[in-house]
Amino acid sequence: MTRQLVADGVYQRQYGNQLAEAVYTDPTLSRQVMGSLWKLDGACTDRNEADWFDAERSLATRRARAVCFACPLQRVCLASAIAYAEEFGVWGGLTPSEREPLMIAVASGLPVDVVVDRALGGREARRARAS
Numbered sequence: 001m002t003r004q005l006v007a008d009g010v011y012q013r014q015y016g017n018q019l020a021e022a023v024y025t026d027p028t029l030s031r032q033v034m035g036s037l038w039k040l041d042g043a044c045t046d047r048n049e050a051d052w053f054d055a056e057r058s059l060a061t062r063r064a065r066a067v068c069f070a071c072p073l074q075r076v077c078l079a080s081a082i083a084y085a086e087e088f089g090v091w092g093g094l095t096p097s098e099r100e101p102l103m104i105a106v107a108s109g110l111p112v113d114v115v116v117d118r119a120l121g122g123r124e125a126r127r128a129r130a131s
């Protein structure tokens, strides 16, 4: 696990550097990802942290994903997980196996914001079609 509780409701990233290939066309998103304060306002801060690190197909993971999909920080959260090659847990509503192709796309040179927006746009479109 690379997200650690350092104070009540405050998490700190425990991983090192962004992927060397992580580039952005959206400087605002780049600045957000570089910072660490965004997560203080995440919809998960007062939830059970374990739900975000359960097995991919578990009920706990579905609960976590539902919270993420309503979280206003979904975009920066997912971008951060991809840029820092986060291996574990649900970030931005996506599981590690869902993020893997996104990390490959970023490692191949696609900008982080483009990859994230495509992923979230596609998911939103699918949800709209299903409703």
Ligand code: SF4
Pocket: 039, 041, 042, 043, 044, 045, 052, 067, 068, 069, 071, 072, 073, 074, 075, 077, 078, 090, 091, 092, 093
């Ligand atoms: S998108 Fe999910 S993991 Fe990220 S801050 Fe929001 S609730 Fe937490």
